[in-house]
Every structure is written in structure tokens, then in C-alpha cells.
Amino acid sequence: MSLKTAPPKIIDPKLLYTGGDWNFETINKVYAAIEEIGRGELNLDIYRNQIEVITAEQMLDAYSSGGMPLFYKHWSFGKHFARDEAMYRKGYTGLAYEIVINSDPCVVYIMEENTITMQTLVIAHAGFGHNHFFKNNYCFKQWTDASGILDYLDFAKAYIAQCEDRYGQTAVERVIDSAHALQSHGVHRFPRKRMPDLRSEQKRAEERRAHGERIFNDLWRTVPTKKARTRDKAEEERRRALLGLPEENILYFLEKTAPRLQGWQREILRIVRNVAQYFYPQRMTKMMNEGCATFVHHRIMTRLHEQGKIDDGAFLEFLHSHTGVxxxxxFDDRRYxxxxxxxxxxxxxxxxxxxxxxxxxxxxxxxxxxxxxxxxxxxxxxxxxxxxxxxxxxxxxxxxxxxxxxxxxxxxxxxxxxxxxxxxxxxxxxxxxxxxxxxxxxxxRRDPDIQIVDVDLTGDRRLILHHRVLDGVLLEEADTDHVLQHLADLWGYDVLLLEMDEAEDVVMNEHTAKPRATFG
Amino acid sequence: MQVIDRRLNPGGKSLANRQRFIRRARAQVKRAVREATSGRSIKDIDKGGEVTIPSDGVREPTLRRSSEGGTRDYVLPGNKEYIEGDSIQRPPRGGGAGNEGAEDGGGEDEFRFALSDEEFLDLFLEDLELPDLAKRQLKGEGIPQWRRAGYSTSGSPSNMSLSRTMRNSLSRRIALKRPKVGEIAALLEEIAALEESGADPERLAAAREELARQQKRTKLIPFIDPLDVRYRRLESTPKPVAQAVMFCLMDVSGSMSEHMKDLAKRFYALLYLFLKRRYKHVEVVFIRHTHEAEEVDEQTFFYSRETGGTVVSTALEEMARILEARFKPADWNIYAAQASDGDNAPSDNAKTAALLTSAILPLCQYYAYLEVGADDDGPASERPTTLWRTYAIVNGPESPIAMRKVRHRRDIFPVFRELFQKKDQMAEA
Structure with a gap:
């Protein structure tokens, strides 16, 4: 067909855009249309969106630091970057279409080379789906502070850079290495007990005394007891209670209790632990979070098409990538x-x-x-x-x-x-x-259940940990020894990890480590 | 909602992390880099590229459950034929159904990534240097360097030294007794109080007079006077530059096999690369010889073919001639590297030795002799060659000759390093 006979193209005024190119004006138009559906029809409750356009290069950069726009410096991020970059350059992996950050305002990165349909999809997916989930899910509400995270990371980055200036890169790197090794066991899994204030403490002490008086019977004094052992037991109990043992947040315990760490080293442990805590809800809700975002973008795109705001071509392009996702x-597929x-x-x-x-x-x-x-x-x-x-x-x-x-x-x-x-x-x-x-x-269940159970601070200071073995699956041998070495370095004294079958109270495996070079 | 264009933000945010990573894995990366070069052609010896390092030093251990042992349940999608109680053959390790144990690169043994050309060369040529680069020649056109040189009363605004200026201003104000802001404020207050009460008209008049004088003084003595202003002064000083010349002498006679020529060229390629990269003021002179010698350019030296008999002294004569004509020994650090298979016309040995001892070696800081041998030489080749024996005689304790033999490609780099390694103070003493 020659060009002359082609019918003049009529552009439907309802359409938000035609073709694949985008500019800031279309992004704004598209956002308004999405917002109408997202807030109006789906009743989503979201943080304010901040959409940032970045290049592929910058996307790779963001990858290596867990998607955060700013992060402290460490070689492991450089390693991830090198790997991602090699994979990307060779064409083994594509880049994600977007990265979204659980912050207030919610930062959504979109890549410049995407078509406008993809940008629409991404804004619906991240800017409305993930955003709503971040703001409303109880895990995120409980464990993360969306409005404070960027400021905190800014502080962390500056603090660690300052430490590097003052104490040297290698010294700081050693602490971060060790902290990263224990990162998976640096989260609080339960909201912690609030410290009782003095008044209620006093009240409790009085109640205890009153109770003691009520049940006082002088006869008990005459009953023979196994003196020595009970004293020991009581001593041990008291010791554990003082240190808040057992404790499953290893980094927290080290930060508060490790005898040889200096102030800045404790602060670094705290930073690593806070970051781990921030990412913890994302691990708990990965499937729901993606499900929510996917459902939302599917609904919004479908509605946009029904309203005639995007044309059939755009809708098919959307369906193509949606079905891919x-x-x-x-299970028997090679791609599984x-x-x-x-x-x-x-x-x-x-x-x-x-x-x-x-x-x-x-x-x-x-x-x-x-x-x-x-x-x-x-x-x-x-x-x-x-x-x-x-x-x-x-x-x-x-x-x-x-x-x-x-x-x-x-x-x-x-x-x-x-x-x-x-x-x-x-x-x-x-x-x-x-x-x-x-x-x-x-x-x-996925993370091994490891707890610090005992340490005698007045004795040999050996730190004792238990791994409660589940279904007979022990810890990965080589890695555990490495991590334990880091733990011993931070703690400054010997460390013993027992793998226990709790049901039968049998020790199945044992790891020990001695500190190589102590901190401080 | 707000859209922000971040595309123009400076890139390379991960650069600092990358440098830390390479520093961390330095030893392994260095080894990998050196291994990588032995397999390359001469042309891309200086290109960056992919290296593989063992993941030992850059391991990130975590506490995780082992991927074997115990009882595990897997929920899998896509059941077609199984019913309860069916048994399935255990799939071979590392593949097949239900192997979702290792999540984030667990169990990786090797780590591959790409190095840029710069990074590659830096690691490749680390701690090499030209020995005894001693004679420093102040070249007229040497790069000027700016240095701080006190303060001056004139300069550009960007160089103004605020602290120095304010210090001058302060001392001038003290010396000339410029009234302080507080003093005037106190006077004003006193006047106001006196006016209010009307008690002491004399004092009021005196105070007013005092105030007028103070205010006049304030106007006469400025807070900052042009006299106070100081600028940081920068002076340009020429930086002493050591200049050096490297003579590359290569035997291209008929007795050199392809293999030997390849070895020699590789050696010179490394040398050339090293000099170009490390030293700004190094001249390289290429001389190749058969039974006659000529100075050639880089291209001819590395890529053209020629053949003939072997008379080593011709090359040395050519070198002496060029030295005489272009490089005054007083101004230049002179180096030479010679590669040969060790053959020489028997009649020429005496002349070669004489030339070396009288004309060449006294002027040279360092003379490296590299003898290339065939790959599969039998025990017969253990016998020293003619040239080797000649040089061995010349080589005394004070002489700057260093002699090495190379038979295989993989030896080139170690030998090269040996010849040009940075010598620390202990070794020299």
C-alpha cells in the first residue's frame, strides 16, 4: 500500500499517549489518570510519590546497595556491582524495570529507556501497589520508619566515612565485615519489652515483698536443702537475667555487652543492625508485596484500557510483559x-x-x-x-x-x-x-534459630550459643566457621556454638572459635 | 507527586565500593591479571578484560542451614502424574527438582568480573621501576608546579585569605582605638537615661560630645581597610624531571625461530607498555640487527620481518652512535635491553666484549640481557651460548648487566618482573 492511500490517522482525544516515547508531560498525565483509579476506585492509601528518572548505569549503581539511594561504603557492595555489571554486559540478565523504596515520600526509580507503557505499568506497580503495601502492612508499620530511613542512611554514611578518616579504612572494614556476617541474626523478631519505669518497678517490688510476707512460714527454714547446687543455679539464672539471655539478636547483644569494643565500633554494629531490621519486613512479605503490586497494576492498566485512555497496542504491550512477570x-521445567x-x-x-x-x-x-x-x-x-x-x-x-x-x-x-x-x-x-x-x-524457619544462651562475664567469658536444630538440618559447615570467627573477634573471647536437638536434648554438632585479633 | 530527573547526576556512585573491592581482592586479582596476559596476543596486551578470581578473600559468610542432610519438604507446582506415596529417584546433585537450597550465590567457588583498561594496567605493572633513575636534569620546559609562597597585597578575589585579612583588620582597629560597638551602645543608653531623668545636664552634654567624637572616629577608621586585605600567593617552580632513554636491541637474524621472536617481542611489548605508562620522560629507541643494525620505528620493530646473519657488535655500534649524536650521558639516564638467541659470529665476540666494556656499559645505568631459547630444547641446550659466555666474562660485580634466560611464554612475565622490580633499600645496601 502506498503512503498516499493510507487513511489519515485519527488520534482519539481520550488517549493519554500514543507510540512509545515519553516525556515529563505524558508522565504527569499518566500519573493523574492512574491516581484517579488508584485512589478513587481501589481506595489505595499511599505515601506521596517521588518519581525519579535514572539511566541504566544508575540502576546498576542502585542495585549494589540494596536499592537505596545512599549507603555507606564497603567492598561487598563493590563485589555485587562487579557481578551485576558483568552479568548485565554479557546479556545474562536484564535490569529491573523499577526500584521502589519504602520511604516517605516513596521514591520510585524508573529507567529512561522504558517505553511510556512500561512507565505507566511501573508507576501503577510501584508507586501505587508497593506504596500502599508499605504504608499499610503491619510488618512495615511495626519495624520500619519510612519517614526517617533516608535521614538515617545519610547519618550512617557520614558516620562511617568519618570513622574511616579517623581510624583508617582497614579497621572500619574489619568491623563491617564481621557485622555483615552476623547481619541475618541482627534483627529483633518480636517487639521488645518496654523498660519498666521506676514507679512501676517500685510497685512490683512492694507487691513481691507483700507476697513474701503473706506466705512466710518459719518452718521452711528448718527444711534441709541441697544448698550448694541451688545457689549455683540461682546465680546462673541471675547472671542470665542481667544480660537479658537468652538473646537471639546477636548484633544487639554484642553492641550492648561485648567487653572490648569501642564506642564507634558499637555504633557501626548498631548501624548494620538497624539496616537489617529495616529490610526484615521485606523478607517476610516478599510474595504478598509483589502480589499486591501486581494485582494493583493489572487492575489499573485494565481500567485504563476500558476507559479508552490507552490504545490496544499499549495494552498488548502491557499484557506481554505482565504475563512474563x-x-x-x-517443577520439571529447566527454567524452574x-x-x-x-x-x-x-x-x-x-x-x-x-x-x-x-x-x-x-x-x-x-x-x-x-x-x-x-x-x-x-x-x-x-x-x-x-x-x-x-x-x-x-x-x-x-x-x-x-x-x-x-x-x-x-x-x-x-x-x-x-x-x-x-x-x-x-x-x-x-x-x-x-x-x-x-x-x-x-x-x-528459613533462618536457623540461633541464640546466645550463656556467658560468664566474671569467669572465662566464653560465649555459648545454641542452634536449635530443626528437622535434622545442621548449619553449613564452612560458612559457620567463618561467621563464628567474626563473632569471636567481636566478642574478644572464645565462642562455642552447640547444635542441639531440643526434643532429645542431644548435641549434634559443635563449633568453636578463638579470637584472632581483637578489636579495641 | 513529583518527577525528578536524575539522569544528569554524576554517575560512578559505586566507584568507591569498587575500589575497595579491588583493594580487598588485590592479591588474587593481580595473579589473575598476570595469568590472563600470557594467553593474549601482543596487540591487546594492555586491554582490560574479564578476570576470574577464587572467592576466598571476598567471601561473605552467613549463618545458614546446610543444603544437605535432614528432612526437607518442598512444595512444587505443576504436578502431572504423581499421587500420594509415589517415590521419585533422587536427582543428581546440583540440578533437577527441588533444589532451591542456595539462594544468594551460595557455594560459589569462583568470581568473574571485568576490569577496565586502567585498572588492568595498574595492577599489571604494580611495583616495577627503572633502577637507579638518578641523574636528574632540570629541563627548561619541565612542568611548572604551583606552590604556596606566603601572602601578598594583591591577587585575585578567589585567593583572598580571609583569616589573614581579618587578623590585620583587628590589629589595626585595636592600634587606632576604633570605638567598639558596645561602647557606643552604652553611651547611647546613658544619654537616654540622662535625658529621661534630666538630673545631670553637665554629664549629658559631656556624654553627647563623647558620642559625637566616637561616631566620628568610627567613620574615620573603617572596619576593613584595603590596607588589611591579603591574598594567598602562589609561585610556580619548575619540577625537576628525570629523563631517560631505553635502547631496545633485538636480534632478528635467521637463527631466531618464530617462537624465539615471539618471546622477544612479548618482552619488548611489556617493556614498552611499562615505560610508556610509568614515565613521562622516557625515550625509547628501537634497534634491530642481523649482520647489520638499523634504528627502526615501533611499528617496524614489532611487526616487520627480516632475516640475515648475526653480528651483535653492529647493534652496539649503532647504539653508541645514537648515544653520541642524541643523548648526552650527563643529561640522560641510559638503559638498554637486549634480546637474542645467544648466537653470534665467532669472530665478533671479542669486538662485542670490547665495545661493551669501553663504550656502552660505562654510560649505562642498567643493561638487561634476555636470552630466548627454543621451547623443547634438550639437555644439550644447557650449555651456555657464545654470547652468554662473552657477557658472563664482561659481567663483573660492579657492572650493570643483568642476564636472564627465557624458554616459554609463561616465563616472560616473571623474568620481566625480576629485571624491573622495585628494589628496596635493604637489597641495595
Missing amino acids: VFQPT SGINPYALGFAMMQDIERIVLSPTDEDREWMPDIAGAGDPYNVLKDCWANYRDESFVSQYLSPRLIRSLGLFNLRDDEEEAELNVTHIHNERGYREVRRALSRHYDVA
């Missing part, structure tokens, strides 16, 4: 590398919507609370606010979804010669499959 290869959090999250959100709107009898039986409740967005918002991956799966993974994903549970027992299929997607298996999957998302 939520693709779940089956675990369950795709985007896929499962999105499928569960959609499933909930279906159950709320048009439940089957099975749904009514399994989820009577929400089946046919009629308002899917409210139900979903309640989920997004009050669950994490583990509890969300154990509450809302429906039999129907288990069937459609063909989930089954495979048991790998060291003692047996073969792997065993224990449960499949049938009547007998739903509950078990759901429980197993929920456990898989349980951060507390």
Missing part, C-alpha cells in the same frame, strides 16, 4: 527456580477476588468469612494490612488454586533412598500442602 514454570512470588501472589489475590464475588460451595466451606462478602477491594486491603506471607498462605490458599497450580509436597529424607511424594492436590492433601507452603514462607 507472572509466569510460573512447572522456585515458586515465583509474583505468580503466586497475583494468583492468590485474583482468587480472593473471585471467592468474594462468586464463591463455589467449596469456597464457602473453606473460607466462610469472605466467601460472597461482595466487596473484594476491602477484603484484599484487609489482607494486605494484616498478614505476612506465611499467615496469608495458611489462611487464604484455596483448594481451587492448589489444584490449578498442581501443587504437591515432596519429602526429602536423608534416611530414605528416594524422594517421597507425601501430599498432592486432592481432598486429603489440601491442608498439608497449604501448611507446608506456609512453612516455606516462614522466615523464622
Whole structure:
């Protein structure tokens, strides 16, 4: 067909944009349209968005420091950067379309080379989906301070740079190395007990004395006791109580108690620990967070298309990348590398919507609370606010979804010669499959349960830790020895780690470390 | 909502981290870099590229559960045929179903990444130097260097020294008794009080007079006078530059096999690279010889082919001639590196030795002799060659000759390092 006969192109005035190019004006228009749907129809509650346009180079930079716009300097980030860069240059991996930061205002990075459709998708996904999740989910509310994080990182970066100037790069690097090794055990998993104030302390002391007077009986004095042992026991108890043992936050314990550290070294431990704590909720809610964002962008893009604000070409481009994101290869596929959090999250959100709107009898039986409740967005918002991956799966993974994903549970027992299929997607298996999957998302089960149980500060000061062995899985031998070495260096005295089978109270393995060169 | 364009922000945010990483892995990266070069062609010997290092020194250990042992449950998607109670063969290690143990690069043994040309060369040529670069010649056009040289009363505003200026101003104000702000304020207050009460008209008049005098003085004696202003003075001093010349003498006669020529060229390529990169004021003279010698340019030296008999003294004569014509020994540090297979016309040995001892060695700071041998030489080759014996005689304790043999590509770099290693004070003493 010659150009002359081509019909003149009529651009629908409702369209936000045509073609692939974007500029700041279209971004603003698109944002306004998304906001109308996001706030108006989905009732999302978000932090103010701050959208930052960056280049691929800058995206790589951001990758290496956990996506944060500023971070302290350490060689390990350089290592990650070198690896990401090599992978990217060779074309093994593409770059993420966006990075979003849990801060107030919520910082969303978008890359310059994306098309306008992709930018729309990214703004809906990150600027509304993730943003809503960050602001409302209880894990983030409890553990992170969105308005303070950037200032804190700014402080951390300056503080560590200052330490490097004063004490030398190598000295600071050693502390950070050791702290990073223990980072996974530098988070509080439970809100800590508030320190009682003096008045209530006094009141408690009085109550205790009154209780003592009430039950006083002089006869007890005459009862023979095994004196020595009980004293020892009491002494040990007291000692542990003073140090707040047992303690699972190893970095916290070191920061407060390690005898040989200097002030700046404690502050560095604190910085590393605070950063770990900030990222902790993201690990607990990875699947839900992505599911929420994917559901939101899917809904928003679909609505934009329905309203005629984006054309068919743009919508197909969106669908293409959306299906790529939520693709779940089956277990025997070469591309399989675990369950795709985007896929499962999105499928569960959609499933909930279906159950709320048009439940089957099975749904009514399994989820009577929400089946046919009629308002899917409210139900979903309640989920997004009050669950994490583990509890969300154990509450809302429906039999129907288990069937459609063909989930089954495979048991790998060291003692047996073969792997065993224990449960499949049938009547007998739903509950078990759901429980197993929920456990898989349980951060507390994925990280080894290690606690500091005892140390005698007036004696040899040896630090004793226990690993509560679960399902007979011990710690990774080589890595553990390295980490323990770091721990011994920080602590300044010997360290002993016992791997215990709690049920039978047997020691299964033992690691020790002596400090090489102490800090301070 | 707010859109911010960050594209123009300075890049290279990770540079500091990258430098720390390379410093951390320095030893391993250095080894990897050196290994990488032995396999390259002469042309890209100075290019950056990918290196692989063992992940030992840059390991980031964490406390994690082992990927084997115990009882594990895996929930997998895509069941097609299994029913409860089915058994499946254990997949071979490191692949197949249900192996999601290692998450973040767990168990990696090697770490690959790319180095830039700069980083590559820096590591490659670390701690090498020309020995005894002693004669310093103040060259007329030597790079001027700016140095602080006290203060001056004139200069550009950007060089104004605020602290010095304010100090001058303060001392002048004290010396000339400029009234302080506080004194005037106190007077004003007193006058106001007296006016209010009207008690002591005499004192009031006196105070007013005093105030007028003080105010006049304040106007006459400025807070900052042009006299006070001082500028930081910078002076340019020429920086002494050591200049040096390196003579590269290569035997290209018929007795040199392809392998030997390759070795010799590799050696010179390294040498050339090292000199160009490390020293700004080094001249390189290329001389190649058969039974006659000629000075050639870099391109010809490395890439053209020629062949003929072997008369080593011709090269030395050529070198002496060039020295005479262009490089005064008083002004120049003179170095020479010779590569040969050790063959020489028997009649020429005496002349070579004489030339060396009388004309060349007294002028040279350092004379490196590299003998290249065939790769698969039998025990017969252990016998010293003609040239080797000649040089060995010349080589006394005071003489600047260093002699090395190379048979294989992999030896080139170690030998090169040996010849040009930085010698610390202990070794020299």
C-alpha cells in the first residue's frame, strides 16, 4: 500500500499517549489518570510519590546497595556491582524495570529507556501497589520508619566515612565485615519489652515483698536443702537475667555487652543492625508485596484500557510483559527456580477476588468469612494490612488454586533412598500442602534459630550459643566457621556454638572459635 | 507527586565500593591479571578484560542451614502424574527438582568480573621501576608546579585569605582605638537615661560630645581597610624531571625461530607498555640487527620481518652512535635491553666484549640481557651460548648487566618482573 492511500490517522482525544516515547508531560498525565483509579476506585492509601528518572548505569549503581539511594561504603557492595555489571554486559540478565523504596515520600526509580507503557505499568506497580503495601502492612508499620530511613542512611554514611578518616579504612572494614556476617541474626523478631519505669518497678517490688510476707512460714527454714547446687543455679539464672539471655539478636547483644569494643565500633554494629531490621519486613512479605503490586497494576492498566485512555497496542504491550512477570514454570521445567512470588501472589489475590464475588460451595466451606462478602477491594486491603506471607498462605490458599497450580509436597529424607511424594492436590492433601507452603514462607524457619544462651562475664567469658536444630538440618559447615570467627573477634573471647536437638536434648554438632585479633 | 530527573547526576556512585573491592581482592586479582596476559596476543596486551578470581578473600559468610542432610519438604507446582506415596529417584546433585537450597550465590567457588583498561594496567605493572633513575636534569620546559609562597597585597578575589585579612583588620582597629560597638551602645543608653531623668545636664552634654567624637572616629577608621586585605600567593617552580632513554636491541637474524621472536617481542611489548605508562620522560629507541643494525620505528620493530646473519657488535655500534649524536650521558639516564638467541659470529665476540666494556656499559645505568631459547630444547641446550659466555666474562660485580634466560611464554612475565622490580633499600645496601 502506498503512503498516499493510507487513511489519515485519527488520534482519539481520550488517549493519554500514543507510540512509545515519553516525556515529563505524558508522565504527569499518566500519573493523574492512574491516581484517579488508584485512589478513587481501589481506595489505595499511599505515601506521596517521588518519581525519579535514572539511566541504566544508575540502576546498576542502585542495585549494589540494596536499592537505596545512599549507603555507606564497603567492598561487598563493590563485589555485587562487579557481578551485576558483568552479568548485565554479557546479556545474562536484564535490569529491573523499577526500584521502589519504602520511604516517605516513596521514591520510585524508573529507567529512561522504558517505553511510556512500561512507565505507566511501573508507576501503577510501584508507586501505587508497593506504596500502599508499605504504608499499610503491619510488618512495615511495626519495624520500619519510612519517614526517617533516608535521614538515617545519610547519618550512617557520614558516620562511617568519618570513622574511616579517623581510624583508617582497614579497621572500619574489619568491623563491617564481621557485622555483615552476623547481619541475618541482627534483627529483633518480636517487639521488645518496654523498660519498666521506676514507679512501676517500685510497685512490683512492694507487691513481691507483700507476697513474701503473706506466705512466710518459719518452718521452711528448718527444711534441709541441697544448698550448694541451688545457689549455683540461682546465680546462673541471675547472671542470665542481667544480660537479658537468652538473646537471639546477636548484633544487639554484642553492641550492648561485648567487653572490648569501642564506642564507634558499637555504633557501626548498631548501624548494620538497624539496616537489617529495616529490610526484615521485606523478607517476610516478599510474595504478598509483589502480589499486591501486581494485582494493583493489572487492575489499573485494565481500567485504563476500558476507559479508552490507552490504545490496544499499549495494552498488548502491557499484557506481554505482565504475563512474563507472572509466569510460573512447572517443577520439571529447566527454567524452574522456585515458586515465583509474583505468580503466586497475583494468583492468590485474583482468587480472593473471585471467592468474594462468586464463591463455589467449596469456597464457602473453606473460607466462610469472605466467601460472597461482595466487596473484594476491602477484603484484599484487609489482607494486605494484616498478614505476612506465611499467615496469608495458611489462611487464604484455596483448594481451587492448589489444584490449578498442581501443587504437591515432596519429602526429602536423608534416611530414605528416594524422594517421597507425601501430599498432592486432592481432598486429603489440601491442608498439608497449604501448611507446608506456609512453612516455606516462614522466615523464622528459613533462618536457623540461633541464640546466645550463656556467658560468664566474671569467669572465662566464653560465649555459648545454641542452634536449635530443626528437622535434622545442621548449619553449613564452612560458612559457620567463618561467621563464628567474626563473632569471636567481636566478642574478644572464645565462642562455642552447640547444635542441639531440643526434643532429645542431644548435641549434634559443635563449633568453636578463638579470637584472632581483637578489636579495641 | 513529583518527577525528578536524575539522569544528569554524576554517575560512578559505586566507584568507591569498587575500589575497595579491588583493594580487598588485590592479591588474587593481580595473579589473575598476570595469568590472563600470557594467553593474549601482543596487540591487546594492555586491554582490560574479564578476570576470574577464587572467592576466598571476598567471601561473605552467613549463618545458614546446610543444603544437605535432614528432612526437607518442598512444595512444587505443576504436578502431572504423581499421587500420594509415589517415590521419585533422587536427582543428581546440583540440578533437577527441588533444589532451591542456595539462594544468594551460595557455594560459589569462583568470581568473574571485568576490569577496565586502567585498572588492568595498574595492577599489571604494580611495583616495577627503572633502577637507579638518578641523574636528574632540570629541563627548561619541565612542568611548572604551583606552590604556596606566603601572602601578598594583591591577587585575585578567589585567593583572598580571609583569616589573614581579618587578623590585620583587628590589629589595626585595636592600634587606632576604633570605638567598639558596645561602647557606643552604652553611651547611647546613658544619654537616654540622662535625658529621661534630666538630673545631670553637665554629664549629658559631656556624654553627647563623647558620642559625637566616637561616631566620628568610627567613620574615620573603617572596619576593613584595603590596607588589611591579603591574598594567598602562589609561585610556580619548575619540577625537576628525570629523563631517560631505553635502547631496545633485538636480534632478528635467521637463527631466531618464530617462537624465539615471539618471546622477544612479548618482552619488548611489556617493556614498552611499562615505560610508556610509568614515565613521562622516557625515550625509547628501537634497534634491530642481523649482520647489520638499523634504528627502526615501533611499528617496524614489532611487526616487520627480516632475516640475515648475526653480528651483535653492529647493534652496539649503532647504539653508541645514537648515544653520541642524541643523548648526552650527563643529561640522560641510559638503559638498554637486549634480546637474542645467544648466537653470534665467532669472530665478533671479542669486538662485542670490547665495545661493551669501553663504550656502552660505562654510560649505562642498567643493561638487561634476555636470552630466548627454543621451547623443547634438550639437555644439550644447557650449555651456555657464545654470547652468554662473552657477557658472563664482561659481567663483573660492579657492572650493570643483568642476564636472564627465557624458554616459554609463561616465563616472560616473571623474568620481566625480576629485571624491573622495585628494589628496596635493604637489597641495595
